[in-house]
Amino acid sequence: MFIVRDIFYLEFGQFRSVKELLEEYEEKHLPDIPGSRILTDFTGDSYRLIMEQPFASLEAYEKALQEELGTPEWQEWYVKFKRFVKSSHREILRQIK
Template structure:
């Protein structure tokens, strides 16, 4: 019984601390010798001071941003977070001067916990998506597309203009899945009244992540309800580049 109560207390402490940390990024919830590892860049931050400085830089110096939490799991000694970082680029970041551009990119963080504190955190960030949004030439030139996803919409007669307008609106508001590249096509010959949304991804996992990070948003759901009446039918193709 005592062991069960201890486990329950550990779980309660971990949940309370991590939920508060997700909202505040207060480094009191990081162990004094805690380590953060950015697995995309190889950077490592050790101790509360370094971790705190890194978080402050991301959320308040390079960007004026907040984490939009999508999912999380917390147990006694582990935690997992899925979020979308949304904000404005206001300071130098990876050699790119402030652009004042709005950014939105997915991150996942895995945490090892001890006594309710973060012992180690591993950050998985879609840095290529972020750099593309910032207009980095190197990001554009280094993109590799292995899979093409085509969402093909057969439109009702006379609905092309309104459907195209809605797609343009969704792209301007960054409501569409985050892809390495994206273009909107229509028919020049052959079948008519089709809109084709083509997106490129290096891995299918990137495509799945893009869906989870955008298509569960309330704004996107509302937009989709407006788009559906213009569509007669639709289907999806996923193609793999082999040469």
């Protein structure tokens, strides 16, 4: 099992706008993958948005990327979202227990 964690560092003071976009994202674009979750910081670095999704294999992750990120609808949403992002990074973790 692999956990893919996309971590976005948001522009200061923009969380409310991002939250609205996330609600749109959840309705239209977020694949219904059991165990997925969207998190925000409580301590540590501020204005972080973390999206986590579990995948049985790296192949399953690659397939999900191709199916979702290539759609015009997702591309249109992402243009709106990325203007609120200062930087981001991705972690792919292997669950051992």
